[in-house]
Amino acid sequence: MEHRDTIPAMEINDLTPAERRVWEAFPRGDGIDFREHPDDSSVDGAGWGPDRTLRAEVLRALLLGAAPAVEGRVAGLKIKGARIVGKLDLRYAVIDHPIRMRDCWFERKPLLYGAQLKALVLGYSTLPGLTAATLRVDVVLRLSCCRISGPVRLAGAKITGGLFLQGAVIGPTSGEEADEPPLQLNHAEVGTDIIANDLTVHGQLRLNGAVVGGQVSLDNARLLTPGGIALHAETLSVGTDLRAHRLEARGMVNLTGARIPGQLNLARAAFANPGGTALRASSCTIGEVWLRGCDRIQGVVNLRRSHFDMLHIPPETWPDQIRIDGLSYRTLAPHLPAEERLPALEREESGYLPYAYEQLAAAYRTAGDEAAARTVQLAKLRRHRRTLPRHTRLWGLLQDATVGYGFRPLRAAGWLTALLLTGAIAFALQPPRPLKQGEAPDFNAVFYTIDLMLPIIGFGQEQAFAPSGRYQWLSYLLIVTGWILATTTAAGVSRSLRRQ
Incomplete structure (x- = not known):
């Protein structure tokens, strides 16, 4: 095990009773539950006494090989309901043991920069932050239902398995603005899925350049950055789908350059960025885009130069201003009379765009509705006539x-x-x-x-x-x-x- 000969000597007599229990259980991979009741919340961890308190340096020594192994057992740190004091510094460490610290309260943010871990589970814990840029995890990283007041830095992390963030609340909740994005996953690589249903981020969720082998699930998530960028996911690459059913986004959702071969499911999502861009999905290649059941979008929608196989958006969802120059789609749903679709083309910021009418007519032809396609072509020529000088409109x-x-x-x-x-x-x-x-x-x-x-x-x-x-x-x-x-x-x- 790396770093073994650099670990300072720690006598067993120096340990508190709580630490001794963990020290003895670690080589056998046994779990220690310090909770007085299964419903104990880590939010109250600052007031827990010495019978539930563990020093971070003791845990570091265990993880770096201070405790002797037990033949035939898989060592691992498995604790619940503990108060962790001090700085858990595992920067650049190589650890072959799984780390499971559920319902724990951390006095200081763990430092995992450049570390290589087997598995890290911090579910239902309360932390002031997490520094883990370029982290390597072989199996899984779980931050489900955590309460993290400071930034979670996972930029450049590589997770062979999945990343779980469902139910987590990240970022300052007292109203002050975050100095940096609370959840940073830019350029991260996740082998399977990012599951972040019911996630709440008080600030920006950053996924720029991230690569996800499976799906990204943000169902019922709340991304709260009024006037800013709520979801920054430029050039995001997803293996299957990006689900954000019933997403609440206060601020811009930026998916510029994203590659999503399956669905971008934004059904029943709420977008609010008055005075700015609410949804930007320009230069994207996406299989299906679902905006079914959404309220009227508050802010500009920018879909320029994107290519969709199917676009599902009711006419009432479009905002007052859209940008669709170069947008192409094969089919448009739900199938409605052309008269209900045409008003949206009048909201293009650049004015008259012949290609937008041609694209809509092509979608109707794909659906076999030639009458609607002719209606769109007629509307195109009428719209063009309005751009001509008055004396040339007679013909x-x-x-x-x-x-x-x-x-x-x-x-x-x-x-x-x-x-x-x-x-x-x-x-x-x-x-x-x-x-x-x-x-x-x-x-x-x-x-x-x-x-x-x-x-x-x-x-x-x-x-x-x-x-x-x-x-x-x-x-x-x-x-x-x-x-x-x-x-x-x-x-x-x-x-x-x-x-x-």
Whole structure:
């Protein structure tokens, strides 16, 4: 065992009765429970007496090999309900024994910088902090239900198994601001999962550059950094899912550059960062993003340049301002009429983004809803028209009114039918005079009107008869309207063929 010959001599007679119990139990791996009642809370540990008090230097000596081994037994530190006084300094130590210190109260923060441990379990304990950057743990690190008032430094840690933080409360709870992020896991490597359900962090949870082999679970977690960054997880890499069902985030959730092949499940989460960005997931590659059941997000949502296979977000969840330039997604859920999705595109901070409309239309086509896709394309052209100078909008208005830019072809048929009926009735009541008496064919009000309206069709009626008075003005109107309808219809058909 490393450091064995550097351990100062410690006589067994120097130990208190409480320490003697731990000293004798350690080589056999037996547990010592100092609790007077199973419901004892480590929060009250400052008032525990000498019968529950252990010096940190005694525990350090045990862990570094001061106690003789017992053949056939696995040594280990296993205590409950103890008051640890002094500094437990295990920096750079290599320890092959599991450490289990449940329901303990620590006077000073343990120092585990650069240490190599088998397993570390501190569940339900109260600590002023934990310094364990670049820590190596072979099996598991458990901080479940701990109360830690100072920073937990695990930057660069490597944990072969899992990291458990469920129910823990980390950071100052008295209202003062933390000098540094209370929970630091940046660039940490976790072989399996990070389970942090019901975690409360009074300050920032930092996961920048972390690599997690399994999932990250933050269900029902509370990350409280009003006006700051609640979750800082840039370039986070997760093996499966990031779950944050019913997450409460006061401050920005920053997932820029994250890689999550499974789900980013933010269902029923609450985001609040008024006046700033509430959710930033730009330049991400994520399988499925779930924002189902969320209240309206308070703050900007930034999804620029990200790629999602599926985005599940109800229209009412979008905030007043969004940033979706370059966002791509294959499907959009829940499936709703296009009219309910389009208002969100008006909230883009940069203004009119043609790609955002194309992406929404593509999602509807993927779902097999061609009618909704055409509605989106029509909305795109109308939105584009508003960006043009006033004097150039007339042609667009004509195309929109007549054929809906080619997306409403039946509208042209309606116009033609209405004009045809108007002309046929008018000219049937007052037939025009023939240009050459005795040479003109029999007059037909319907085909005469068609001759006037459709320039590419000729039935010989228009050249044979000449209306007069107000009927002559009616014929001019039919001719001009026919040309407009023919031109706008041709433009719409051409645009449709280009899309195909």
